[in-house]
Amino acid sequence: MGDYLAKRVGQLLIVLFGVSVVVFVAMHLLPGDVATLLLGDRATASSLGRLRHQLGLDQPVIVQYWRFLKGALAGDFGTSLRDNRPALGEVLAAFPVTLELTLAALLIAVVIGVPAGVLAALSEGTWVDTAITTPTLFGVSMPVFWLGLMALLLFSEKLGWLPVGGLMPIGASMPRITGLSVVDAVLSGRLALVATALRHLVLPAATLATIPLALITRITRGEMLSSLHLDHVRTARAKGLPEGRVIRAHVLRNALIPIVTVIGLQLGLLLSGAVLTETIFSLPGLGRLMVDAILARDYPVVQAGALFVAVVFVAVNFSVDIAYAALDPRVRQR
């Protein structure tokens, strides 16, 4: 395990280095340079020159990269070109919204997806199987931004059950402790606030959960089916174990490792989907922040956001890999 871990950490460092290069290079390709962006098109050549010198843009690219990397490691990405606040601060302020949305969606996907997949596998070929697998096919084909709009139309506009968007109703006084609205509501000890926070979260989370839910259901079904036909399961049945015990102890347990991995790997999908979901439901999360920053060419925020998300993503995938290797010795030998 030690060797495996060392090898993976080595790969992780290379990938993180590559990620920093990609983000740096991408921001260097930006149409129009930063000095022009800051001073506007009518700036004189001499003032542009002075600012370029101040920002270090007249230095060789490699020197600029080194400064970027040093800054990034110290958490300094410069200030937002829109409101002059630290870029990383804006990213960190928006992150809890995305985190809460993503976790809630993952929870919905797992709590419904795993049992549904197990049920479908155990009733393979029956109408129950069809009733579960057919919607999953629709689920993976669904554009989340459209589904979100339709859900708003139905549940908020037509039925009036849920709010139209946002984190909280305008004017609601919510203590900001963790930045996760439901957790903060719980910490405030006011039940009405918890209910309001949940009502605002449920529709975006359910929308975002659609594709992961469909995938988790399909993978669970597939893994259960392949485990059901393994020799040790046949043996367990042959020696007269009750069916429930065979399923729990021998089939589900064996199928669980790949299922857990797939659940861990949904993060990329969720973070991507969050960008669109946040836009539809007017949630001030990281995805929305990034899109607004791109449209406003606020490059320090784009840079900070991109690097932050990539690091979180790489770290989670790394942990999933390590957990997988710890659970399944075969992985370490690859």
Add this chain to the structure above:
Amino acid sequence: MSATVTPIAAGAERLGRALAQPAARLGLAIVFLFLFLCAFAPLVAPHDPYAQDLMSALSPPSLAHLLGTDQYGRDVASRVLYGARYALLAIVIGDGLALAVGTTMGLAAGYLGGAADAVLMRIVDVLLAFPYLLLALIIVAALGPSLLHSMIAIGIVYTPQYARLVRGQVLSVRQTDFVRAARALGASRARIVLRHVAPNSLSPVIIMATLQAGAVVVETAGLSFLGLGAQPPSPDWGALLADGQNFFLTAWWIATFPGLAIFLVVLGFNLLGDALRREFDPRAR
């Protein structure tokens, strides 16, 4: 997807079996309908997709306008029909770019091995280190928002998948007797890759291209929806949805039909791709 070697004759037989499945036929029918509408949009569309008629702005579906009109009185049905062409363009450019670059990278990495393999696969790892839409956002940010740039961005995002798949294929084909025989007969590296390795890696690549086609349509529409892809007044489905979002409480039809079109096209490609995968990839059964 597993790396299996399929003789070409058996491949044709399997293709027949895959397309005999009802789900695959439905998928194929949707894909053909989509291609037909792309080709004949000017003949099928009842109105000019750009023609404004402010007098009949925001009218609900009726006989004159089957899917209603938008805020400028443009015919939604005609715009959705013309939008199919943008979706097809996204598939050709986005999926095509990913396929061409990814396959080349995979062939090179798998066949050359050593340092070339290590470098190419680290590039793939770095691209996979970003959540896919985020990578697309960064690329669009770098190139500037436009339809073409959004398609290129999506192409780059999907490149690593092809590279990994093809590399795996090459590694397994390299070990087969016929490649060893070709090498023993003195065939050049290029000849072995192009004549023996590439054709035998074809079927998994086609399956992936089919499944990715749907994904590419959703992603480029997503970028247009965010304002980073197609710009108004082009009738790209994502842009139509973004337009409709502003009116969806009063004029639900503007956003509903482009979304339905995206869903159907993606469903078509997924049904087809799933059927092919079930037949060609033994582990997917």
